[in-house]
Amino acid sequence: MGEVINVVVAFAVIVLIFRWVTSGDGQPTAADTLGFRPKNVSQDMLDTISNMFPDIPIDNIRYDLLRTGSVELTTNKILERGYLDVPPPSYFTLYPRTPAPAAAPARQNPNSASSSAVQPKPKETLISRYHLEDRIIKEETISDGEVGGRAAWEDTPEKREASLKERKAKMILAARQ
Incomplete structure (x- = not known):
């Protein structure tokens, strides 16, 4: 019986050493960086919430969806509190900020030679x-x-x-x- 215990302990030590050696690639995982295991977030989930609440920044929505993994929970949180928490700086190492859309260029002089300026489309009533x-x-x-x-x-x-x-x-x- 004592030999069986020695074999099991030796096998466990070998497995632990093997896992330690193979996982030592030096790069932290998303769970290590964020402090929780992120859920899968699709673009449809982001679009759904950002269409319902266009004033909430997309990074806040993505961060909360990574935590909850549910459109319903994130929507309820926005409805109850009126806002979502700002992601920590470690979030931006994994998901860099998307540049904001460029502001509309200033109107050109109508007498100018370039006619490449795009005219805004009238609103449909x-x-x-x-x-x-x-x-x-x-x-x-x-x-x-x-x-x-x-x-x-x-x-x-x-x-x-x-x-x-x-x-x-x-x-x-x-x-x-």
């Missing part, structure tokens, strides 16, 4: 999105009964779609007033 420009002139006032009334169930999907589009157009025009 609901009126232009649903092509209701011609109906603005026709319909001056819309009564409240016409806007959100119940629609009758139509027989075909095409008629139901047309009815829905018409109700949507009336609601947009009424909201414009």
Whole structure:
């Protein structure tokens, strides 16, 4: 029995020495640097939260997602506290800061020869999105009964779609007033 214990202890010592020798590459792991084992974070997770909360910096979102690994937990934390913790400096050694988008260049003199300046695209309105420009002139006032009334169930999907589009157009025009 004593020999079996000696063999097990010798085997354990050999395994520990082997692991110590092979893991001595000198580079710290992400868990060593951050102080916790980071979870997998996808770009979809980052985009989801940054679209919901555009005022929260992306580095704060990524750091919290590395800790929690869950969009729901990070979202709840933002809703409860109103902010996310700033990542420590060790975070930026693994994930360098992404440069902020460059500010819009100053407007050039219209008399200048270069016409390569990109003109900003006009904002799309609901009126232009649903092509209701011609109906603005026709319909001056819309009564409240016409806007959100119940629609009758139509027989075909095409008629139901047309009815829905018409109700949507009336609601947009009424909201414009």
